[in-house]
Amino acid sequence: MADSPEPVVPGDPAPTTADRTAGARRVATHSLAYVGGAALQGLGILLIIPFATRLLGPAEFGRVATGLVVVQMVGTLAAAGLPQVIIREHHRGPEGPRVARALAGTMVLLALGVGVLGTAVLLVLSALTSVSFLVGAAVVVASVGLTVVVAAQSLMRAQLRPGSFLALAVVATVVAQLAGLLAATGSRSAGTYLAAYAAVLVVAAVAAVMIGRPLPPTVERARTRAGIRLAAPLLPQAVAMLGLLMGDVLLARWLLGDAAAGGYQVALQLGNMPFVLSTALFNAWGPLVLSHPLGNRARFTARTGSVLTLVVGLGALGVALLGPWLAALMAPASFGHEDLVRTLAWLVGVAVLYMLYQGGSLAVLDAERTGRLAWAAVAAVVVLVVAAVPLSGLGLVGIALAKLLGYLVLVVATTWFAYRHSQLRWPPATIVVTGVAVALSGVAGWLGLAGPGAWARIGLATLVAIVGLALAPRIVRTLRG
Template sequence: MVPSRSSTPRPTGTDRSVSSTWYLVGSLLQGLGLLLIQPFAVRILDERQWGYVSTSVVTIQVLVVLISAGLPLAITNLWFARERGTDRSRGMYGFMALASAALAAAGVLGLLGLAALRGEGAAPTTVVLSVVSVGVLGTVLGSQAVLRAQNRPGRFVLLSIGSSVLANLLGLVGILLIAPTAEVYMGAYSLAVLATGVAALVLARPRLPWRVPGSSRESFRIALPLLPHTGALMLLTQGSVLILAYAAGVEDAGYFGAVLIFALGPITILNALNNAWSTRMMSAGEDRLVAETQRVSVEAAAWALAVGLLGSAGAAVGSFVLSTEPGLVWPIALTLPLVSTGYALFLVSSNLLYIADRTRLLAFGTPSVLVVVALLAYGAASASALVLVAMIQVLGFACLGLLTYAMVLRTPPGRSVPVALFLGGLGVQVGVVVLLGLFPLSVTAGVIEAAAVAAVLIALFLLRSRRTPARTPSGA
């Protein structure tokens, strides 16, 4: 049964289109900004200093995901609850901000204490700054969750850019003007994150959780079961590199990691679009949830197919750009974008789990998929079968999507998800990947392949737009 929803104003068709565009552009700006900044930083810092910076930034990303434990989407979902929805949402936002800050403070004290016990004098500055940034980013994520519910994508994207692109840009300026060290880079990075945290509090005000009855208890109830799911999902996304490093060696892990962006790219774009999809589904109300789920599902399947095909079509060129062994990594890069369809099905289905307040099922489902995938991947990695590892990762996301879909299948909104459309899209992707694999590997061929696939997708989009010129906002 779907919990009762409030009568909070729902996004119109125009709002939906604008929101999706904002989130998509924001995601692309983040990726483009980092691609423009990091090449300069790598050349200014020596290998050791860049290693510290790279490790610190990855640590921040990992810890933020783990600490948030699925609460941002829960905050958005609560906003539309009939009983004190906005108060409970802001209360959970306040809980998340305070909990992140408290955990960061405990982490810093622990690092300082550990350094003192070891007689090292002081804890590594870059590590301390990373933990401080994590504490602030809890506030940023909570604010974004409220802004997403309020359908304010522009402000949401500004916070995203501030906490990533601006942070890395200030880090670059710091090592240019002050000193080429990791401490300077991360110090400037942390200042940008802190400024973004202040902006987050201004753009969306939280409530102290103890002033909203039951807020802390509700936050714990949602966050604790989602913690194993969040960790498992992260490992499903990036754990193949770790398995290869252990079972095959750092060289094979390096080859795989060089083109892992071909899986992370589609996932990042779909996550950005899900900011709009989740808001539409969560604000739909019981009377319109089935219809809205159908619309979102069709969009998600189409986007998954599009980004997956573009990723595979760009694999040849990307292999030459990202690796010194393009012939070795090309089949991996060609395969990894296939994760898009399974992940899109997972996003739609997990949105329904949030709406139905059944997210505790993910605490068992996602780790179970991870265990099976890890065992299969370990066997393939032990034989240095890198392409097989990529195929297993694709299979893992397909299983995750189908398992999450099975969790909501007994509900009317769940039955409205056109799973055959997702499976058909995956079949098309596999066919195109096989076809692309028949062509010789070269930069010229890669450019032609990417242009051809992009042209077909653009033509299909224009054809669809011409067939539906008069759609009303409610059906957009």
């Protein structure tokens, strides 16, 4: 189904072209704030990691990394795929804002339900197994808090309130991680770190409810039910996407051990630097696409998405080239710098594929074929798990390659569904740029870490930076419509 036309109230003048243009520019201008905010959020976490790795060591840091992954996964389960639908419904008719708040209230209730269920399961596990109650309780509480924060943030993105969105984002990530780090200085354990992290998320959740003011689902019963039906296929899709995003840490621990999981988490955080850029750009780009006139929305998506994919590709290549210095900054030598550099060089390619995926997912969502997104994500996570077992013989690099294969499947499947159910058509040059950026980033990991190899890295990274700066004005124009 297409978006509903804008209602015309009797006696009110019809919206003019100038009105529509002004509205679109307002969306674009507010959306630009998410780019810098998401980058600040990712940078803040990176500033904490060097201290956490040195304070906790590979094994204990690996347990913290595993706990954080579980928090994200449980939080996504409680969200039930609703955040994207909240943003979409907010712009559909005069009742849209009220419907969006009711859907946010649904997310809050689901979070509390998951918290009760998680506590019951934890009590049984702690009584029958060696599972730590402190660690498990921290994970459950943090999951509930994070879900409530995401519900409010979805409303803020729809309402064009970037200041509140960014404040909550920083508290729920940087401040929460910093609290865990400070607590761990007294007791160097994963349980202490995660307990302090969960406490800050509870405070953030209370603030989120006060700022977002979600409503009970019953205030817009029919449209809330319709929104839940649209979101339902996004639940397995979201869980699978988190499996792709963070499940590789669990696989590294299962296949290679706690210490390897700690090292992989460091490489993943560095490899996620261009991924943060990709997510930040999407936070700005998504509302811009969904508020664009339906008639040329697909053409607009392809044109602007191609430019953003090129930017993310340059960012990925730059991080891969600077790998040796980033790895030395993030972790001591005991984490194995050479492995970290080669691993992150493949992980940065995920961000380039993800940027292409996001454009396809918007087209599929707009066509109300969300079930296709679920199938694509589940297939991708299956490839990740199956490929990780034999590739783990290559160590951390093998897990990174398995993740890259999973995202490749995700992009191919989503692009295919977008071609079948929408008018979106990526230019061939965009596909070529994506493949070249991923390949060059991976090859960069094998350049030397010292001597001529290091000088080559510096020269190439400088060239990438120059090209990126040359493209910056065009990127700003793209995001401003």
